[in-house]
Amino acid sequence: MAEQQRTRTVYRLPPCPRCDIERMESWLGDMARQGLFLQKEGIAWGLVRFQPGEPKEVEYRLVSRRKPQMLWKRFLFGNPEEYLDGPKEEEVDLFARFGWVYLSKCGNFFVYQAEGEQILEVDSDPQVQAISIQAVRDQEIASALNLLFVLFVNYTINIKVSLFTILSQGWLPYFIPVFLLPLWLFFLSLLQVCTLDRLRRKLARGVPLDHRKPWRHRSGLHFIKCAGSLLVALAFVGSWAYAYSGDIYVPSECFDVREYPGDPPFATVADLAPPGEYRLNHSHFSSGVTVWSNKLVPVYISWCEKADVTTDDGSVFTAALCVDYYELENEWLAKGLLWGCKKEGKQLAKRQDSYEVLSLPDVPADYAWAYVDAWDHPALLVRVGSKVLQASLEQTGDCQLSLEEWTAQMVEAIQ
Numbered sequence: 265m266a267e268q269q270r271t272r273t274v275y276r277l278p279p280c281p282r283c284d285i286e287r288m289e290s291w292l293g294d295m296a297r298q299g300l301f302l303q304k305e306g307i308a309w310g311l312v313r314f315q316p317g318e319p320k321e322v323e324y325r326l327v328s329r330r331k332p333q334m335l336w337k338r339f340l341f342g343n344p345e346e347y348l349d350g351p352k353e354e355e356v357d358l359f360a361r362f363g364w365v366y367l368s369k370c371g372n373f374f375v376y377q378a379e380g381e382q383i384l385e386v387d388s389d390p391q392v393q394a395i396s397i398q399a400v401r402d403q404e405i406a407s408a409l410n411l412l413f414v415l416f417v418n419y420t421i422n423i424k425v426s427l428f429t430i431l432s433q434g435w436l437p438y439f440i441p442v443f444l445l446p447l448w449l450f451f452l453s454l455l456q457v458c459t460l461d462r463l464r465r466k467l468a469r470g471v472p473l474d475h476r477k478p479w480r481h482r483s484g485l486h487f488i489k490c491a492g493s494l495l496v497a498l499a500f501v502g503s504w505a506y507a508y509s510g511d512i513y514v515p516s517e518c519f520d521v522r523e524y525p526g527d528p529p530f531a532t533v534a535d536l537a538p539p540g541e542y543r544l545n546h547s548h549f550s551s552g553v554t555v556w557s558n559k560l561v562p563v564y565i566s567w568c569e570k571a572d573v574t575t576d577d578g579s580v581f582t583a584a585l586c587v588d589y590y591e592l593e594n595e596w597l598a599k600g601l602l603w604g605c606k607k608e609g610k611q612l613a614k615r616q617d618s619y620e621v622l623s624l625p626d627v628p629a630d631y632a633w634a635y636v637d638a639w640d641h642p643a644l645l646v647r648v649g650s651k652v653l654q655a656s657l658e659q660t661g662d663c664q665l666s667l668e669e670w671t672a673q674m675v676e677a678i679q
Contacts, residue, residue, distance in 0.1 A: 279483035
């Protein structure tokens, strides 16, 4: 039984960041004095593997695995001279002459161990050690800048919408991984930069490393950060699982507008057109309807319809109608969505140099706004209570409706 106890592997969570080399060395030494010895390549995934044995005096040293390089080069190209898989043979031989044995990688450092109380240090010059620590710090700065760049790209390119649009259209599960994870990693990188910079400044002043530094100090804060990392990881996995569970996004496939059950809660081309023979046109425009819902938006309808109506006198009314219709959980969310849709519509139209505000008559709505959209078509944005409608109408043919006529019918239909 005692033999099994000595051969089994023991896992421990480090009480300090891997970049805090003084506390890390002190903790590993204390574990050895308690009979737990770091295994070969025993530091991975935030955990440390120990082999139980008879307690004895063992010293550990963390040596930088980064080579000095200009920060801008490190940011753009990384460091091709860094040791990724392990220390070079020459370094291992040098440490072996002083009684040190390579054991494991630990973040940006290599871990060496030596037994006994009287040991020889390979590198004891604080000024030289400061240069190595600066290389590690610069690597962390480059990582933080890369994460900041990712956040900037995500915000400015991938998602140029308001938070209300994200909430109402069911994009929150995608918003969390895209922003929360890089933001948390950026925060952790900044903490490591600060830790390494404090150590570098200490060494630059000629103060040697404290290999027996008390490691229990501030260990609680480190465990809180570990718990935060776990929560962020669970949010990353859970948000995607929740997105596909059907609870937040319940779509249906796009189907023909003629197959829509009942009457839609807004005016269609058939309602706007004068009496005549209706014919749905599929040749130049994608006609179809998609319906989905989530907890914040019980009803969402995306409606695209292009149709021709031939009147009794032979004139033709041709129109392409695009509608996004929302019934939201409350008016507060509807106001936020309206603001987001207005902002996005203006940005798209201005990008195409087509933006122009159109005058509207008084209509029975809480808010109504008309403009020329990015496709150079008149567009309408309306809110009535917790309902929001965004519509654009392209008209060709012999007879056409004025903006006042078709917007009045649209507003009247959603009352």
